[in-house]
Amino acid sequence: MGTLDMNVREIVTLLDAEVITGGERMDKIDVQRCFSADLMSDVLARSHNNGILLTGLANIQAVRTADIADIKAVCIVRGKTPDPSAVELARQKSIPLFVTKKTMFEACGILYGKGLQPVGD
Amino acid sequence: MAQQGKQQSVMDRISRTQEMVYEMTVGEVMASKMVTVRPDHTMAEFRVLLRDNKISGTPVVQDGRLVGMISIEDLISALTDNALHALVGDRMKKKVECLYTDELLVHCIAKFSKLGYRRYPVLNRDNELVGIVTKSSIVEGLLRKLEIEYERSETKENSAPPRPTMRKxxxxxxxxxxxxxxxxxxxxxxxxxxxxxxxxxxxxxxxxxxxxxxxxxxxxxxxxxxxxxxxxxxxxxxxxxxxxxxxxxxxxxxxxxxxxxxxxxxxxxxxxxxxxxxxxxxxxxxxxxxxxxxxxxxxxxxxxxxxxxxxxxxxxx
Amino acid sequence: MNLNAMVEEFGLKVKAGSGSLNREVSGGYASDLLSDVLAHAAEGSVWVTLHIHQNIVAVASHKDLAGIILVQGRIPDAETVAKAEEEKIPLLVTELPAFELIGKLYKAGIRGTQGA
Missing domain, CATH: 3.30.565.10 (Histidine kinase-like ATPase, C-terminal domain)
Known part of the structure; x- marks a missing residue:
C-alpha cells in the first residue's frame, strides 16, 4: 500500500475548520502524516516528514514547534482562538494555521479514517 | 498580504541567488558555443569577426589548444599602430587567466572583480578549451537555474532543491x-x-x-x-x-x-x-x-x- | 464497548485498576493539558494522554472518567500507579502514538465526547 497524499485544503474541509492564515498556500501542500499532541517536546522528538500537527495548544509555541520540527501545517482543535503572536509567527513563517471546533479525539478519528498515517519515531 | 508574500518570495530568491554562487560551477554558466580565432589570422580578419558576431573578444586557438586571448582593446591598439595586417598571434595576450569547468561560481566571480577582464576561457581538466564565461553568461546561467527551481517549487511544494552542505x-x-x-x-x-x-x-x-x-x-x-x-x-x-x-x-x-x-x-x-x-x-x-x-x-x-x-x-x- | 474489550482488541497493557475494567466507555477525550481535561472531558469517557504524572489520576477521578490510556509506551510513575490503584482508575498503556490509537478507537465506534 502506498502512502496517501492528502491536500491540506482537504483536511480543512474534512475538519470543517476555519483558516486563520496561509489559505493561499495550503492548496499546494500535500501531507501524508499527522501527529496529535499538546506537549511540544513530544512533537519535537519525532521527525515529521510531510506531516501536520493537531494540537490543543493555541499559543506561539505550537507554531514555533512546527517551524523548528519542519511541520507543514498546524490545526488547533476544540475551537480555541490562537494567540495573536501565534498567528503572526505562522504568517511570518508561511505555516498554514487553522482551527476546528471538533475535539482532538474526533479530529484524529476522522483523519485516520481518511488514510493519514501516524508519525514514526 | 499578497504584496507582502510577493516581497518575501523576492527576498527568498535573492538569498537563494547568493547561495547558488556557492553551488554552481563555471561549467554551468559558461557558453560552450563560442567564436575563436587562429593565431595566423590577421587583425583585419579579427575585426570582421568581431563585427559580424557582435562580440568584443575571443580566445585564440591553435590545434584545439588555447594559446591566448584577444579583445577589442587589442584591435584598437592595432588600429592606432596602423597594424591591421599584423597577425593575431603577435598582438594577442599570451598570459591568460583561465577558469576550469568544475570551479565554483564564487571563485569565478571573485576573479572577475579582482582582475577586471571581461571574459575568461574555460578549460576542462585535460586543458582543452570548452567554453567561455562573461558577465552576461553568468547572469543568464543564474537566471536559468532560478527559473528551473522556481518552476519546480511552483509545481510541487515539497521538492525543494538540495542545499549545499556546510562542508562544501x-x-x-x-x-x-x-x-x-x-x-x-x-x-x-x-x-x-x-x-x-x-x-x-x-x-x-x-x-x-x-x-x-x-x-x-x-x-x-x-x-x-x-x-x-x-x-x-x-x-x-x-x-x-x-x-x-x-x-x-x-x-x-x-x-x-x-x-x-x-x-x-x-x-x-x-x-x-x-x-x-x-x-x-x-x-x-x-x-x-x-x-x-x-x-x-x-x-x-x-x-x-x-x-x-x-x-x-x-x-x- | 467496555474497557475489557478495548484492552483485548488493542493489546493495551493494564498498569492499574484492573478491577474496574467492566465499565462501559461513553466516548473518548484526548488532551495533554490537565486544565483542558478538567474543563471539557465527559463523564465515563476514556482519556488518551502521554502525561504520566500522578496528577492525571486526580483529574480522572474528579471527572469520573472510565480510564486513562497512556500512549507511546509511556511508563507511569510509581506514585501514579499507586494513586490509580487507590482511586480504582484503570491505567492502560499502548505503544501506539495518540493519533493512531484514537484512529483505531474511532473505527471501533468510540466517538469524541465533550462534557462540562
Missing amino acids: FFEDVFADEISFTFKYNVVGQSLKHAGKAASELKNVLKNLGICPPLLRRIGVATYEAEINLASYTQGGEIRAQVEKWGVTVEAVDNGPGIPDVEKALQPGYSTAPDWVRELGFGAGMGLVNIQKCSDEMVLKSTVPDGTHLTMRFYYTT
Whole structure:
C-alpha cells in the first residue's frame, strides 16, 4: 500500500475548520502524516516528514514547534482562538494555521479514517 | 498580504541567488558555443569577426589548444599602430587567466572583480578549451537555474532543491581557522519569547547551507535548551559556533542550577511548575530530546551557580 | 464497548485498576493539558494522554472518567500507579502514538465526547 497524499485544503474541509492564515498556500501542500499532541517536546522528538500537527495548544509555541520540527501545517482543535503572536509567527513563517471546533479525539478519528498515517519515531 | 508574500518570495530568491554562487560551477554558466580565432589570422580578419558576431573578444586557438586571448582593446591598439595586417598571434595576450569547468561560481566571480577582464576561457581538466564565461553568461546561467527551481517549487511544494552542505562551503574558504559565532539572549521565567533564538539560529544555519535533517536536529535541541532557560532560570544565553567539522550550541545560565543531573536526564522526570505544563512543555522530555538530537551532549551544573549545557552536531555522523 | 474489550482488541497493557475494567466507555477525550481535561472531558469517557504524572489520576477521578490510556509506551510513575490503584482508575498503556490509537478507537465506534 502506498502512502496517501492528502491536500491540506482537504483536511480543512474534512475538519470543517476555519483558516486563520496561509489559505493561499495550503492548496499546494500535500501531507501524508499527522501527529496529535499538546506537549511540544513530544512533537519535537519525532521527525515529521510531510506531516501536520493537531494540537490543543493555541499559543506561539505550537507554531514555533512546527517551524523548528519542519511541520507543514498546524490545526488547533476544540475551537480555541490562537494567540495573536501565534498567528503572526505562522504568517511570518508561511505555516498554514487553522482551527476546528471538533475535539482532538474526533479530529484524529476522522483523519485516520481518511488514510493519514501516524508519525514514526 | 499578497504584496507582502510577493516581497518575501523576492527576498527568498535573492538569498537563494547568493547561495547558488556557492553551488554552481563555471561549467554551468559558461557558453560552450563560442567564436575563436587562429593565431595566423590577421587583425583585419579579427575585426570582421568581431563585427559580424557582435562580440568584443575571443580566445585564440591553435590545434584545439588555447594559446591566448584577444579583445577589442587589442584591435584598437592595432588600429592606432596602423597594424591591421599584423597577425593575431603577435598582438594577442599570451598570459591568460583561465577558469576550469568544475570551479565554483564564487571563485569565478571573485576573479572577475579582482582582475577586471571581461571574459575568461574555460578549460576542462585535460586543458582543452570548452567554453567561455562573461558577465552576461553568468547572469543568464543564474537566471536559468532560478527559473528551473522556481518552476519546480511552483509545481510541487515539497521538492525543494538540495542545499549545499556546510562542508562544501568550508572547502572553498581558506584560512587556518574559520568559525562563525552567534549569540542570543534568552529571557527567563516566561515562555513568551522562547524559541526565537532557536528559530533565528536555524534560519542562519539554513542560509549557510546546512542540510535539512541536521538543521532540524540542531533546531529541536536548541529549542528545548531555550525552553529550559526560559522555564527554570532567571535567563541566560544561547551561543552557537559553526566550524569546519560541525556546530556547537551552548546554553548557559546563572542559576539556580540542577540539584540532581542524573535524575534530570531520566525520561519523564520533571520539576516543571504548572504554568510551564499548561503551555505545552515540562513533560520531562526536554533533555531526552536534546540527547537524542545531538551527537554529543555535556551537561554541567552546580547549585546555585548555574548550568552549562554543551551540544555538538557533526556534518556527517 | 467496555474497557475489557478495548484492552483485548488493542493489546493495551493494564498498569492499574484492573478491577474496574467492566465499565462501559461513553466516548473518548484526548488532551495533554490537565486544565483542558478538567474543563471539557465527559463523564465515563476514556482519556488518551502521554502525561504520566500522578496528577492525571486526580483529574480522572474528579471527572469520573472510565480510564486513562497512556500512549507511546509511556511508563507511569510509581506514585501514579499507586494513586490509580487507590482511586480504582484503570491505567492502560499502548505503544501506539495518540493519533493512531484514537484512529483505531474511532473505527471501533468510540466517538469524541465533550462534557462540562
